[in-house]
Amino acid sequence: MPNSRLRALQLYPVKSLAGTSPGSAAVEPWGLAGDRRWLLVDEERRHVTQRSRPRLALAVAEARPDGGIGLSAPGMQDLSVEVPAPGATVPVQVWRDKVDAVPASAEAAEWFSTYLGTEVTLVHMDDPAVRRSVDQDFAQPGDTVSFADAFPLLLTTSSSLDALNSLIAQGDHADEGPLPMDRFRPNVVIEGTAPWAEDGWQRVRIGEITFRVAKPSGRCVVTTTDQRTAERGKEPLRTLARHRRFGDDLVFGQNLIPESRGTLRAGDPFEVLS
Numbered sequence: 001m002p003n004s005r006l007r008a009l010q011l012y013p014v015k016s017l018a019g020t021s022p023g024s025a026a027v028e029p030w031g032l033a034g035d036r037r038w039l040l041v042d043e044e045r046r047h048v049t050q051r052s053r054p055r056l057a058l059a060v061a062e063a064r065p066d067g068g069i070g071l072s073a074p075g076m077q078d079l080s081v082e083v084p085a086p087g088a089t090v091p092v093q094v095w096r097d098k099v100d101a102v103p104a105s106a107e108a109a110e111w112f113s114t115y116l117g118t119e120v121t122l123v124h125m126d127d128p129a130v131r132r133s134v135d136q137d138f139a140q141p142g143d144t145v146s147f148a149d150a151f152p153l154l155l156t157t158s159s160s161l162d163a164l165n166s167l168i169a170q171g172d173h174a175d176e177g178p179l180p181m182d183r184f185r186p187n188v189v190i191e192g193t194a195p196w197a198e199d200g201w202q203r204v205r206i207g208e209i210t211f212r213v214a215k216p217s218g219r220c221v222v223t224t225t226d227q228r229t230a231e232r233g234k235e236p237l238r239t240l241a242r243h244r245r246f247g248d249d250l251v252f253g254q255n256l257i258p259e260s261r262g263t264l265r266a267g268d269p270f271e272v273l274s
Helices: 054-058 106-116 158-169 237-243
Strands: 005-009 024-028 038-041 060-063 069-072 079-081 090-094 097-103 121-124 153-157 188-191 203-206 209-218 249-258 262-265 270-272
Touching (some): 005 262, 038 090, 054 106, 079 106, 106 121, 153 158, 158 188, 158 237, 237 249
Antiparallel strands (some): 005 188, 024 262, 069 079, 090 097, 203 209, 203 270, 209 249
16 A cells, blocks of 8 residues: 555544644544543533534534633634643543543533533543553553543544445435545544455554554444534444444444554555554
8 A cells, every 4th residue: 555645634622522634643642632632521420422412513622732722613602711720630421431530611611501501511631641541452551542432543544435435325315425534533534545444454554653453443323413514314324234334333444542652744654564
């Protein structure tokens, strides 16, 4: 794959909000710098995502150099949120994990609660090096992760999206396609590979950084949510169920764990090591 390269980077400062496409991003052990360091939780301190609140797709979080974020959403005034000062943490629930996090400002909680029409709180992961471990079935000692679902980075390929859209075009909901890549909320998008080649990868290099390929990414209802309208359909889950079922998972993309720090840049060469 001599012409394979990093087509695009995607950064999501707040889990489940729309993110940005920087030209470059630093890679830390727990993921892209600034990626999913913020999380919304409900009154029971359980994570809130597009699964239950699809309108989060329309809210945008932009990372600032100081670690803070800028927020915008339909019908809302823009809001700047500072990294909360070190202090008392609260336990929050992310899937099966209990994670200590620092509550953000009351103003941020009010902003999101108004937008969603329900009480939520914005929290920040102060120290990803110690707060949450990668799934131990796939981790090595010391592997950690931010508020991402389970792994530091998610990789997808443009060729596999083209193949999936071809399958959607042949199905019962062809009018829903073709789907854009933002349905899958990847961190890195690779081009110049064969469709579904990622199924066999174990280690890869992007630019100067090597990654372990931990496991395929099982997809959920978020992929059926139009990231520009927050409306839901049947695809791609209907087609993935027919053509990309791996055990109990409907698979698109691969989860990555960094083996080193460094910087990724759009256009970086991509190489399969094993």
